[in-house]
Amino acid sequence: MAVRSEASHKAVLDATMELLDPESGEGVSVQKLSIERIARVAGVSKTTIYRWWPSKVAVVIDSFVASHIARTPIREDLPGIEALREHMGALVETYATHEGRLVSQLIAECQHDPGAMDEFKERFWHNRRDAAVSIIRRAQEEGDIWAELDPVGVADLIYAPIYFRLLFQSGPLEKAWSDRVLDLALAGLTPRESA
Incomplete structure (x- = not known):
């Protein structure tokens, strides 16, 4: 360019x-x-x-992604669980700002426009999900999450409460809350010593 x-x-x-x-x-x-x-x-x-850009939604997504990725980095220098905890905390803190309202609006716009949904998935969702899955795989390799579990399913389980709270405004988006969500999920995902 x-x-x-x-x-x-x-x-x-x-x-x-x-x-x-x-x-x-x-x-x-x-x-x-x-x-x-x-x-x-x-x-x-x-x-x-x-x-x-093919559409207004594509422009909005690319504008948002440039800011979002900078504010929600995936740490490679931390153990998987710590990187996951940090990423979730950064994500909820970002979504507590106007960027969260923007994501809500994008998701709403996508419900009535299949092309917009494709743009959202291609330009934002798939890459961010893949980044979260990479952290989960790292935690699996480190023995902190059962290796037998599907990492995409684990990502859905861990991150879904954030999007639920964002879309339904069922409570504040705070790091202390995301820490509790992760701790609760890990109670079922962490290998235990056999008796």
């Missing part, structure tokens, strides 16, 4: 996040956001945006 194209690409991502941030003065919802508005704030044409 040429320097000018890189600058335009970044301007689109930044403009999208600015438009969606309730503290920016704009604070529009995903549903009310338009490609025209993104183009105007980014100082690019609609054609430029459509050259890189």
Whole structure:
């Protein structure tokens, strides 16, 4: 990508996040956001945006992912369980901000648009699930989670409460809570010494 194209690409991502941030003065919802508005704030044409993204949802997802990955890193320098605990804590703390509301809106938008769901899975969900599964596999190799268990199923079990609480707003998204969720899950996932 040429320097000018890189600058335009970044301007689109930044403009999208600015438009969606309730503290920016704009604070529009995903549903009310338009490609025209993104183009105007980014100082690019609609054609430029459509050259890189097939839809508004794809722009929103890529804008969100750039920020989200930086705020929820997967630590390679920690044992699996510690990396899992840290990642879950970072995830709930991030979802306690406007980024959580953004994810909720994206998921809602996807319920009525199969194309948007495909974009969400391809651009966000699969990569983040794979990252969580890699931590779980590490914990399995270290003997902290039963090796016989399907790591994708374990990831679903551990991370589903976060998305449930995010979508249903059934309680605060806090690290102390995610620690309790993980401890509860590990009570059933951790190998025990045979008597």
